[in-house]
Every structure is written in structure tokens, then in C-alpha cells.
Amino acid sequence: MGSVAMEEMPMDLEFGKLVGELREVYESGRTRGLEWRLSQLRGLVRLLEEEEEGIFDALYHDLGKHRAESFRDEVHTPLVAFPATAMVVPEPLGVVLIFSCWNLPIGLALEPLSGALAAGNAAVVKPSELAPYTSAFLVANVPRYLDPEAVKVVDGGAEVGEKLMEYRWDKVLFTGSSRVGQLIMTKAAKHLTPVALELGSKCPCIVDWLDSNRDSQVAVNRIIGAKWSTCSGQACIAIDYLLVEEEFAPILIELLKSTLKRFFTKPEYMARILNEKHFQRLAGFLADRRVASSVVHGGHVNAKTLTIEPTLLLNPPLDSDIMTEEIFGPLLPIITVKKIEDSIKFLKSKPKPLAIYAFTRNEKLKRRIIEETSSGSVTFNDAIVQYGLDTIPFGGVGHSGFGQYHGKYSFEMFSHKKAVLKRSFLLEFMFRYPPWDDSKIGMLRH
Ligand code: NAD
Numbered sequence: 001m002g003s004v005a006m007e008e009m010p011m012d013l014e015f016g017k018l019v020g021e022l023r024e025v026y027e028s029g030r031t032r033g034l035e036w037r038l039s040q041l042r043g044l045v046r047l048l049e050e051e052e053e054g055i056f057d058a059l060y061h062d063l064g065k066h067r068a069e070s071f072r073d074e075v076h077t078p079l080v081a082f083p084a085t086a087m088v089v090p091e092p093l094g095v096v097l098i099f100s101c102w103n104l105p106i107g108l109a110l111e112p113l114s115g116a117l118a119a120g121n122a123a124v125v126k127p128s129e130l131a132p133y134t135s136a137f138l139v140a141n142v143p144r145y146l147d148p149e150a151v152k153v154v155d156g157g158a159e160v161g162e163k164l165m166e167y168r169w170d171k172v173l174f175t176g177s178s179r180v181g182q183l184i185m186t187k188a189a190k191h192l193t194p195v196a197l198e199l200g201s202k203c204p205c206i207v208d209w210l211d212s213n214r215d216s217q218v219a220v221n222r223i224i225g226a227k228w229s230t231c232s233g234q235a236c237i238a239i240d241y242l243l244v245e246e247e248f249a250p251i252l253i254e255l256l257k258s259t260l261k262r263f264f265t266k267p268e269y270m271a272r273i274l275n276e277k278h279f280q281r282l283a284g285f286l287a288d289r290r291v292a293s294s295v296v297h298g299g300h301v302n303a304k305t306l307t308i309e310p311t312l313l314l315n316p317p318l319d320s321d322i323m324t325e326e327i328f329g330p331l332l333p334i335i336t337v338k339k340i341e342d343s344i345k346f347l348k349s350k351p352k353p354l355a356i357y358a359f360t361r362n363e364k365l366k367r368r369i370i371e372e373t374s375s376g377s378v379t380f381n382d383a384i385v386q387y388g389l390d391t392i393p394f395g396g397v398g399h400s401g402f403g404q405y406h407g408k409y410s411f412e413m414f415s416h417k418k419a420v421l422k423r424s425f426l427l428e429f430m431f432r433y434p435p436w437d438d439s440k441i442g443m444l445r446h
Contacts, residue, residue: 011163018124018152019167022095025150026122032092033120036147040117043145044110051141055106058133062105064272069229084423090415092120093194094170099126099161099184101175102274103234105134108175108198113151115410121171122150126164128176129157130274162187169193171414175236178399196403196413199396200326201353202240205383206343206369208360209248219359219381220255224263226357226383228310232271232330234278237355239383240326241333243343249336253312256332257297260310273306273329282308282329285322294333340365347373352398357383376400 030036048055059065096116100109109125116123125142127135138153154160161180165172165187174184175198188195205223210216226239233239244252264270273279283301286292291313292299298311313333316322322333337343340360347356347369356375360366366380376396379386387394390407405413431443 011160015154015163015167018154019095019169022122022124022150022152025147026092026095031117031120031122031147031150037118037120040146040151041114043147044114044117047141047145048110051137054137054141055134058131058137059106061133062102062131063231063234063274064268065231066269066271069231069271083426084421086419086421089418089420090119090411091418093414093416095122095124096171096173096414097124097126097164097169099172099174099176100128101236102128102131102134103231103236105131106138109138112173112175112405112410112413115405115412116414117146117151118411119414121414124152124154124164126154126156126161129155129160167191171196173403173405173413174198181401196395196405197401198236198403199354199399199401200236200328201351201396201400202326203237203353203355203357203375204241204243204343204347204350205239205357206243206340206360206365207248207252208340208358208362208365209245210359210361215361216251216255217259220252220259222382223359224256224259224310227332228260228264228270228330230384232273232308233332234271234274234328235384237377237384237387238328239332239357240353241323241335243335243337243340243346245340246336246338249314249334253296253314253334256312260297264310267305267307270307270310270330273308276303276306278329279303279306279308282327282331285320285325285327285331286311288320288322291316291320291322296334298330341368344368344372352376352396352400354396354400355379355383355386374398 025031056067056070059070098109098112098116105127109127113123113125125138127138129135135155139155142151142153154164165184168191171194172184172188173196174181178199181197181199185195185197207219207223210219223239223242227233230238273282286295286299286301294313294316296312296314298309300309308330311331313322313331315336316333322331337346352374354376356369356373356378358366358369359381370378374397377386377392377394386392392406393404393409394406395401395404403413431440
């Protein structure tokens with residue numbers, strides 16, 4: 001059994017047994033061998049290839065995602081230690097727990113899992129109950145492709161997550177909200193379990209004047225791609241708001257409007273809002289009269305279909321909820337600044353986001369953004385695509401979280417870099433032992 005049927009016995013006993021079994025498998029050494037690790041990674045690849053239709057289907061049922069959108073889803077040794085060889089040997093951490101979120105429910109579960117397995121850990125994945133079709137898909141398919149005794153999927157909501165956190169894990173990677181992230185960290189502290197928190201934030205996007213129509217159009221295409229065609233803005237690295245010069249705002253708005261019209265010719269080209277609660281949260285932003293009066297495009301909401309039109313807002317008040325909370329939906333505020341350089345001051349006054357985007361050819365501005373602001377990542381002249389690169393780490397800083405993964409960073413996330421020193425019996429320096437005198441200080445210095 002690679003998954004847990006919770007009705008069969010009380011949750012405490014069931015999870016205690018589960019963690020105990022995983023630890024036994026890990027302690028047997030089976031997960032450490034190269035062959036096992038490669039076989040698990042091959043299993044993951046096969047799962048993604050052979051079960052693609054099932055994944056499309058689950059993502060469609062959970063989020064109304066179109067198939068096309070789902071697809072995109074050696075060391076200096078001191079003299080006293082001479083001769084010796086020093087090295088760093090990565091070792092697996094043990095039994096790890098991965099919490100994933102509903103908005104990219106396959107990627108946010110399997111990407112960290114690939115790192116955990118590559119490093120040789122046993123793992124539990126706890127997907128989000130808010131994407132039930134995808135959770136059911138993972139419960140059914142992970143045991144078919146991966147070692148079912150070393151990899152488990154535990155389905156369930158907050159209470160299951162809380163119960164799991166009562167046990168000792170060797171690492172917890174949590175993707176989700178700051179509120180739950182805090183709870184996870186508090187519970188992990190009891191067992192001194194290290195955590196990585198992948199949280200949310202408001203990701204800003206600076207849009208500088210671009211002197212060619214073609215490049216402005218490319219920028220607008222990419223902004224739309226990073227907002228409305230990425231789970232309708234329900235993505236941690238979706239663009240949250242734009243920063244533009246006052247005089248450029250009307251031009252940009254017109255271009256956004258005409259391109260939105262061309263892109264979204266059918267309603268099914270945009271994923272729907274997850275559920276009633278999230279829909280009401282977004283509709284609530286627009287219920288603030290000051291915010292409603294800043295709408296310059298869209299603004300229609302449909303509670304029946306849980307859809308919200310792509311919406312542009314010009315200068316909603318900076319103290320309104322839409323400008324103080326993460327939007328996580330298809331509403332895009334445009335904030336104007338006198339000079340584009342003023343946007344750096346604006347960014348520095350806000351918590352550190354997961355990503356900063358800027359569309360610009362201005363190399364000085366790019367340098368200032370890199371050097372003067374802090375964020376998980378910076379992307380110039382595109383957005384969201386940084387997530388797909390496995391050569392750069394993905395993760396937050398400050399309020400947007402900590403701990404980085406993707407590519408080799410996923411392996412590092414779930415490994416301990418063990419320092420290993422191998423000495424020989426050949427040379428023996430007596431100045432390192434008593435009786436002491438001052439002449440030994442000089443020798444010890446080397
Ligand atoms: P959430 O924090 O409510 O849930 C995340 C996970 O935690 C789920 O598996 C859930 O079942 C579990 N959980 C919920 N309550 C729990 C509790 N009390 N104890 C233990 N586990 C519990 O998720 P959400 O609020 O729906 O997610 C949205 C947030 O996630 C946004 O802020 C978004 O930006 C962020 N996010 C971040 C990333 C990233 O990679 N940094 C990716 C996706 C989403």
C-alpha cells in the first residue's frame with residue numbers, strides 16, 4: 001500500500017505505523033543505493049508519460065485547466081591534519097514529508113519528491129485536499145510507479161496535516177500559505193526538524209517604456225501569459241501588480257485590453273477560481289468601492305461558474321486589501337510612478353517577494369533592481385518561465401519563505417553535506433600536544 005486509507009484505524013495509530021514503517025525501510029539502506037534512486041526517478045518519468053491523460057483529467061476537474069495549460073504544468077587541510085583528504089559526502093536525510101498546494105498540484109508534489117528520491121530518502125507526500133481529483137490520481141498512481149514501501153501519499157486536509165506534524169521527520173518541505181507555514185514551523189521545532197517553506201507574496205512587475213511596438217506587444221503577451229493563462233493568476237509567481245510611468249499607463253492599458261480580447265476568445269481558455277471561498281475573497285477585493293472605481297477593464301464576476309473576467313485596475317488605493325494582500329486571481333492593479341526608477345523605492349518599501357519581474361532594455365535599471373532589491377528571483381523581459389529552468393534555484397526569501405529547490409537544488413534540499421576527513425598514521429606533529437610553551441603557538445598557526 002502506497003497510500004493511506006484513514007478509515008481503517010484511528011489516525012494516530014495509522015500515522016504512527018506509517019512513519020515507523022518508512023523509517024524501517026530507510027534504515028535498511030535500500031533507498032540509498034544508486035540503482036534504487038535511478039529506478040525511482042525512472043518511475044516518476046514513466047508516471048508522467050503514461051498517465052498524462054489522467055493528469056489532464058484531474059487538473060481539468062479540479063481547476064478547469066485547459067490541456068495546453070496543464071502541459072506547460074575537494075578542500076584545504078591545515079598542517080596538523082596533514083597528510084589527509086577532506087571531502088564532502090552528501091547523504092540522505094532520512095524520512096521526509098512534502099506538503100503540496102492545489103494550484104499546481106502535480107508539479108508541487110512531484111518536483112520536490114524527485115529531489116527527495118534522488119537524494120535517497122523515504123518520503124510522504126501530502127497533497128492538498130482542495131484539488132481532490134489530483135490527490136486521488138496521486139494516491140492511485142504513485143504506488144504503481146514508485147517503491148510503495150518507501151513512498152507514500154497521504155490524502156486529507158488540515159487535521160491530517162496537523163497529525164502528520166506530530167511525528168518526527170528528517171525534513172519537511174511545505175508549499176502553501178504563510179499562516180499554515182508558521183504552524184508547520186512551530187510544530188517542527190518540537191522535534192528540531194528542519195523545514196523549507198515555499199510561501200506566497202505579491203510579485204511586482206515593472207513595465208518600462210519600450211520604444212518598439214513589437215517589443216511592447218511581446219511584453220504584453222508575456223504579462224498576460226504570466227497572469228491570466230497561469231491558473232487565472234492563482235500561482236505563487238503570477239504577476240500580482242504592474243508598476244509603470246504615468247504617461248505610459250494609458251498606452252499599456254489599451255494594448256492589454258486588445259490582446260486580452262484576442263487571446264481569450266472562449267471562456268474555457270481561462271482556468272476557473274478554485275472554490276467559492278476563494279471566489280468570495282477575490283470578489284471581496286472588488287466590493288471595496290474605492291477599488292471598484294479604479295477598474296478600467298473587466299470587473300464582471302460570475303459566482304455560478306466561479307469565473308472572474310480578466311480585470312485591470314488603475315491605481316487602487318495602496319492601503320486597500322487588493323494592494324496589501326496577495327491577489328492570487330485574475331485581477332491586475334496597475335500602479336503609476338512618476339519615473340520608472342521610483343519603482344525601486346516602492347519595491348523596497350514592501351516585503352520581499354518570491355519574484356520580481358521587469359520589462360525593460362535599460363541596463364542601469366536592471367542592475368539597480370538586482371543590486372538594490374531582494375526577492376526569490378528576478379526575471380527580465382518575461383515572467384513565470386524561470387520556474388521551468390532546472391539550472392537555477394526556486395524559492396523565496398524573507399516573508400516569501402526559505403529553502404530552494406529545482407534541478408540539483410532539489411537534491412541539495414533533501415541531502416546533508418557530510419564533512420569527511422580521512423587521515424593516515426604517517427606523520428605525527430607533537431606540537432599539537434602538551435606540555436605547552438609559546439613556541440608551539442607559531443607552529444599551530446599554520
Ligand atoms: P494552505 O496553506 O491552506 O495549504 C497548503 C497545504 O497545507 C495543504 O496540503 C493543506 O492540506 C495543508 N494544511 C492546511 N492547514 C494545515 C494545518 N493546520 N496543519 C498542517 N497542514 C495544513 O494553502 P493555500 O492557502 O490554499 O495556498 C495558497 C498559498 O500558497 C498562496 O499564498 C500561494 O502563493 C502559496 N504557494 C506558494 C508556492 C511556492 O512555491 N512558493 C506555490 C504554490 C502556492
